[in-house]
Amino acid sequence: MAERIEAGMFEPRENPLCNWCDFQTVCPVFRHRYERDDAPRIAEVVDEWIALKREDRERWRRMEELARTIKAYAEEHGFKRLFGSDAAIQLVERLETAPDPEAVRRLLEPLGLYESVLAVDPKRLHELIQGRVLPPPVEDALLCSREDVRRTTALYLREPARARR
Ligand code: SF4
Numbered sequence: 001m002a003e004r005i006e007a008g009m010f011e012p013r014e015n016p017l018c019n020w021c022d023f024q025t026v027c028p029v030f031r032h033r034y035e036r037d038d039a040p041r042i043a044e045v046v047d048e049w050i051a052l053k054r055e056d057r058e059r060w061r062r063m064e065e066l067a068r069t070i071k072a073y074a075e076e077h078g079f080k081r082l083f084g085s086d087a088a089i090q091l092v093e094r095l096e097t098a099p100d101p102e103a104v105r106r107l108l109e110p111l112g113l114y115e116s117v118l119a120v121d122p123k124r125l126h127e128l129i130q131g132r133v134l135p136p137p138v139e140d141a142l143l144c145s146r147e148d149v150r151r152t153t154a155l156y157l158r159e160p161a162r163a164r165r
Pocket of ligand 1: 013014023
């Protein structure tokens with residue numbers, strides 16, 4: 001396994017047995033724990049990110065709490081704007097709408113434009129594949145037909161109890 005990791009041919013899958021894994025020192029998920037003393041600057045950056053993320057979470061939690069109070073108060077009194085000492089909070093109502101699929105079909109099909117507003121819904125396609133209702137060759141062909149559109153890397157905070165694993 002170590003050779004595969006070094007050759008970049010290994011995709012780690014964190015699992016409950018990681019705690020007992022002998023490859024942690026070379027595994028991309030855990031290796032940095034054993035090498036972090038070699039690069040103290042990045043350790044500072046990591047610590048700062050974690051601290052900011054925690055502050056963010058606390059701030060977000062408090063903002064949600066305040067928003068609930070503000071909305072309830074404004075609704076009770078019929079206010080659309082609440083004034084603070086040097087600024088104000090504007091309450092803006094938004095109504096989300098969704099097209100009625102049948103109406104869209106009825107109106108656009110006679111004009112030959114219905115196909116132009118259709119698109120494959122990746123989420124529904126995923127659910128269809130996961131639902132195991134397709135013949136296996138169709139399922140395989142759909143899986144193979146996927147194209148890489150873009151690769152992104154998200155950062156998640158792992159609190160000590162989980163990060164230790
Ligand atoms: S530590 Fe976990 S993810 Fe890494 S190689 Fe071992 S079992 Fe796989």
